[in-house]
Amino acid sequence: MAYSASPIIDHFAGPIGQARLSLEDVFATRVSEFCHAGHSIFWEGDVASDTFRVSEGVLRLYRILPDGRRAITGFAFPGDVLGLAFHDRYFYTAEAVTTVRLRRFPHGRLQALAADCPHLHYEILQVIANELGAAQEQMVLLGQKSAEERVASFLLMNGLRVAKDRSAPIVFDLPMTRLDMADYLGLTIETVCRAVTKLRQAGLVSLEGRHKVFLHKPDELARFAGQDDSGCPGMIKVTHQASWPRHAMANLNDELEPAASRTCDHSH
Amino acid sequence: MAYSASPIIDHFAGPIGQARLSLEDVFATRVSEFCHAGHSIFWEGDVASDTFRVSEGVLRLYRILPDGRRAITGFAFPGDVLGLAFHDRYFYTAEAVTTVRLRRFPHGRLQALAADCPHLHYEILQVIANELGAAQEQMVLLGQKSAEERVASFLLMNGLRVAKDRSAPIVFDLPMTRLDMADYLGLTIETVCRAVTKLRQAGLVSLEGRHKVFLHKPDELARFAGQDDSGCPGMIKVTHQASWPRHAMANLNDELEPAASRTCDHSH
DNA sequence: CGCAGTGTTGACAACAATCAAACTACGTGG
DNA sequence: CCACGTAGTTTGATTGTTGTCAACACTGCG
Structure with missing residues (x-):
């Protein structure tokens, strides 16, 4: 079944194109699906054919070690989008904690839309960057x-x-x-x-x-919880702090030509 | 100093544009800088003005907790690119383990280039997605x-x-x-x-x-190391496995219209 | 009402952290 | 080139936090 023939593409194909398409717009055109508690949306190792946006409910995202240990790498809440990393297979299993309502959008088509719409591409990048931030936060939690x-x-x-x-x-x-x-x-x-x-x-x-x-x-x-960030030099956070310049770099915004090599010597 | 006047932009502004600009191309135009062991490229909390590509040497990437504990979230090796998440501040400190040679490229200009060059944008997304995969791997390691x-x-x-x-x-x-x-x-x-x-x-x-x-x-x-993935259902890996279809999803590639809501009932 | 799944608490064991000391590699200066 | 000093590493003894095993309580459902 050719994607180009689908009414979803018609929906997006305005006269000019998809100038400021958002992820929410993209998923809004799709039908809702339900997944009951204990059932899975996809499994680790499945071919990653779709991306998903959670409308209601909570998912656990996990991997299983060879000996059976389970590592939950995260939970997905309403508004969260899964499968944006565009790998060919899912890296984890997504299983419903509660009954979940969600919408799916085909992987390849989202990539195609993103290629035509920089704003969408940028939004996808932001979502993954936020996931990365959360993962690093969790690494600190688990390690320290x-x-x-x-x-x-x-x-x-x-x-x-x-x-x-x-x-x-x-x-x-x-x-x-x-x-x-x-x-x-x-x-x-x-x-x-x-x-x-x-x-x-x-x-x-x-x-x-x-x-x-x-x-x-x-x-x-x-x-x-070790998350007190009040005026202390080592802050850790999910929320971002507004102030705090700290030691500004010497070479900010410079436009040096490829002359002699420079050295960054910020002692600590 | 206006960026548009710089020879770097000239370099990229071919007759057609920057059709398949790669991250490596972008950084190749920049001067090398050196950072000696124990010194930092940037600190957690610094305004994130530049992205960096490591040419030689190794960096440790870390955050410090309020009470002084240090959590290393990763190491950067030659070829690795830092600061692509495009947040307004760096989430971690990058410090040289050995003497490091690297090149920098301004954050905002890379974003601008990426907006004009889908391939570059896609490559950036891939780099972050790989970082996310590594971070999840590390979460499994630390947690289990x-x-x-x-x-x-x-x-x-x-x-x-x-x-x-x-x-x-x-x-x-x-x-x-x-x-x-x-x-x-x-x-x-x-x-x-x-x-x-x-x-x-x-x-x-x-x-x-x-x-x-x-x-x-x-x-x-x-x-x-608990990474034996030979034919066992719970595989964990950085390298991606080629085979292994597992339980194919019922609704793959379907193009259902927004009719009645569906249910995903993949029992486990 | 009873059962099964989930949650709580206690006793004990195991693994990793802490404290302490000796040893090694490596850079520096004589 | 060697001696020394320091930072980094290794090993041992001990403590402490967390995991394991076990018993019991709570909750929700048939």
């Missing part, structure tokens, strides 16, 4: 933080998805199980459990039912 | 693997950078210190040391001087 710091970071991160204000209490839903958290944080269920208990005893957190979380003092939790 | 598995993975990964053949012994240089490895692998120097000793005693590895590494049985080392 203690069990309690990891759990605190995780709760805070999820809380800040809902409410950006760290000074006021935050309430939110956490649909995944303890095992999901454990496999995401590089811990066991028991250790996650104990960490949550400690945070509860410290008055920073409380729970209602299985999935409702209260963060009573998000700012204090942030300090606990 | 034991100390010895991490060290084995690290040695193998660096060996395979030089020689792709896992069946023959590999010899290569590892310029970074034990502390670098430790901060990259989420361990302490002592633990890295002991793991190396065990691998030596197992006859898989030997060392000469401080930086020369011999991998005597790379394939066995791979199995040891």
